[in-house]
Amino acid sequence: MLSEIVKTTKExxxxxxxxxxxxxxxxxxxxxxxxxxxxxxxxKENGVDIDECGVVSEQLGEKLDEKDLIKGMYFLEVSSPGxxxxxxxxxxxxxxxxSNVYVKLYEPINGEKEYEGLLDTFSDETAVINYRIKTRExxxxxxxxxxxxxxxxxxx
Numbered sequence: 124m125l126s127e128i129v130k131t132t133k134e135x136x137x138x139x140x141x142x143x144x145x146x147x148x149x150x151x152x153x154x155x156x157x158x159x160x161x162x163x164x165x166x167k168e169n170g171v172d173i174d175e176c177g178v179v180s181e182q183l184g185e186k187l188d189e190k191d192l193i194k195g196m197y198f199l200e201v202s203s204p205g206x207x208x209x210x211x212x213x214x215x216x217x218x219x220x221x222s223n224v225y226v227k228l229y230e231p232i233n234g235e236k237e238y239e240g241l242l243d244t245f246s247d248e249t250a251v252i253n254y255r256i257k258t259r260e261x262x263x264x265x266x267x268x269x270x271x272x273x274x275x276x277x278x279x
Contacts, residue, residue: 143178163202224275
């Protein structure tokens with residue numbers, strides 16, 4: 124049921140976002156404490172503002188009410204994914220070459236399951252990350268299919 128709610132929400136919000144030149148980053152339906160939250164993360168090249176989130180929330184809320192998708196009470200949240208936005212697709216990786224990333228793997232490569240560094244390239248189903256261990260620069264090639272989770276990373 125949860126995956127159906129996420130899938131249908133994506134289908135309902137896509138036309139709203141396309142009309143406004145926005146991109147869907149992620150949708151999640153989660154229970155926190157005793158409350159359910161339907162969270163929709165949107166973005167565009169220079170970021171989204173609170174007014175854009177409000178308009179999308181209003182229009183999506185109407186569509187969800189019409190569809191009567193979710194039985195019971197829930198909170199709808201539409202927001203920006205923030206500076207450490209998740210990388211959910213190959214296209215996300217391609218768009219963020221040259222950015223700092225954090226990647227968690229399904230299985231270790233060179234004895235490590237987590238890497239953080241500069242996404243040097245992404246091609247042929249492989250992400251190449253330049254990272255640092257103490258004062259040494261290293262590089263790792265990670266097959267896309269081995270990536271469990273990835274996000275942009277803020278470097279200070």
